[in-house]
Each structure stands twice: as structure tokens, then as C-alpha cells.
Amino acid sequence: xxxxxxxxxxxxxxxxxxxxxxxxxxxxxxxxxxxxxxxxxxxxxxxxxxxxxxxxxxxxxxxxxxxxxxxxxxxxxxxxxxxxxxxxxxxxxxxxxxxxxxxxxxxxxxxxxxxxxxxxxxxxxxxxxxxxxxxxxxxxxxxxxxxxx
Numbered sequence: 717x718x719x720x721x722x723x724x725x726x727x728x729x730x731x732x733x734x735x736x737x738x739x740x741x742x743x744x745x746x747x748x749x750x751x752x753x754x755x756x757x758x759x760x761x762x763x764x765x766x767x768x769x770x771x772x773x774x775x776x777x778x779x780x781x782x783x784x785x786x787x788x789x790x791x792x793x794x795x796x797x798x799x800x801x802x803x804x805x806x807x808x809x810x811x812x813x814x815x816x817x818x819x820x821x822x823x824x825x826x827x828x829x830x831x832x833x834x835x836x837x838x839x840x841x842x843x844x845x846x847x848x849x850x851x852x853x854x855x856x857x858x859x860x861x862x863x864x865x
Contacts, residue, residue, distance in 0.1 A: 763802055767857045768816040768835065774854050774861035782842040787816055787854050787861070789835045794828050795821025799837040801854060810850040814839070 768789035777784045787801060799818035806813045818835050827833070841852075853862045 763800075763817055765798070765800070765817040765819045767855075768796075768799070768818055769856060770858050771816055771854055771856045771861050772830075772834070774852075774863055776841075776852065776863050779840070782840055783846060784838050784840055785814075785852060785854075785863075786836065786838045787814075789816050789818065789837070789856060790830055791818060791820075791833055791835060792827070793821065793825045794833050795823075795825040796833070796835050797821070799835040801837055801839045804855070806853075808851075810848055811853065812841075812845070812849055812851070813853045813855070816854055816856050 769792050770790045771787055772790050773786075773788040775786050777786065785801065789796075789799060796818040799816065801814040802817050804813040804815050816837065818837075850865045851862055852864075853860060
């Protein structure tokens with residue numbers, strides 16, 4: 717009887733852990749529109765690729781040893797390639813910021829559908845990088861998205 721009561725008590729406690737900050741699967745929720753100003757379209761000399769036009773989705777997936785930040789961008793035309801999330805310095809503690817950049821096509825291309833233009837990029841973030849982080853922002857030319865703990 718005592719064993720059954722102990723097990724029941726442990727199971728009740730597990731329900732609270734699933735929603736607590738101790739559960740790594742709840743560290744970052746879904747993406748939301750960031751209140752930050754969109755990235756500057758002026759490309760720094762270190763990276764000549766233009767800033768992605770828009771970001772349509774931003775997710776973070778937990779992995780052993782860290783997480784993968786995945787962003788989907790929509791450029792103005794087809795053919796953009798070599799996309800990347802470029803770190804941006806921020807003065808806010810606990811915030812990681814990135815700019816989504818991609819190389820344009822070498823020749824003019826069609827606009828076509830949004831799905832045919834999408835560029836998906838991913839970035840592995842180690843547990844050490846994520847320590848103390850409560851928000852991750854990714855900026856594009858016309859919008860930005862954020863994921864928060």
C-alpha cells in the first residue's frame with residue numbers, strides 16, 4: 717500500500733515536470749513575431765550576401781548536446797542559395813540575434829510561387845551557447861521572428 721502511494725506521488729510530480737523549466741522540450745516555444753527592427757540591408761564587407769526578404773517560419777529542435785535553430789526564408793525570386801544565419805552582436809543579456817542572408821541567383825529568375833522560392837537553413841547551438849539564453853531572434857529585410865523560453 718505504501719509502495720502504491722509512493723508511485724502515485726511520483727507520477728503526479730512528473731506531470732508538473734513536463735510543464736516546468738526543467739524539461740528541455742519546453743525550453744523554447746513556437747516562434748513569434750519579433751519586436752526588433754528588421755536587419756539593415758547594408759551587407760557588411762565580411763558577408764556580401766543580401767539579407768533575406770522575409771522569414772516565414774522559425775523553429776528550434778532539441779538535440780543531444782544542444783539544439784538546431786531552423787529558419788525558412790522567402791526571397792523575392794527563385795534561385796537564392798547558400799543561405800546562412802549570421803550572428804549579430806546584441807547588448808541584451810540572454811538574447812541571441814542572427815541575420816538571415818542568402819546569395820542571389822547569378823542571372824534574373826522567375827518569381828513563381830512562395831513554396832518554390834523558400835530557402836531553409838539550420839544552425840546547431842550547443843548547450844554551452846544556450847546557457848542563460850531566453851530568446852533567439854532572426855531578422856530579415858522586411859520582418860523578424862523570435863523563439864522564447
